[in-house]
Amino acid sequence: MYGLEGSKNDKFDFDLEIDLKKNPKRADELLKKTEENIASIKNDLREGAEKKDLDKLGVLLQGYQAMSKVLKKAIKS
Known part of the structure; x- marks a missing residue:
């Protein structure tokens, strides 16, 4: 019946997460x-980089924050 079948959504792990679960010391270093x-x-x-660099730094910051979130998730599990 509808909604009663098993969950088809398996947990997705990034390749990085799989590698870091095998080597937790590397995860801490990263x-x-x-x-x-x-x-x-x-x-x-904060110091005020050049105007043309502000957008690039913002994008780079968001990327590092996303990576940090993935690393913390990998360490936690």
Whole structure:
């Protein structure tokens, strides 16, 4: 019947997550480096980078924050 069959949505793991679950020490290293890069970019944005670089730094910051989120998820599970 409708809605009673098993869940077809299996949990999706990124390739990076699979590798980091096998090697948790590497995950800690990557997370530390990512957090350092985030802090550096935020510092550059606070100090006032050139106008043409602001958009690039914003996109880069969002990418690092997404990676940090994935790394934290991989470490947690």
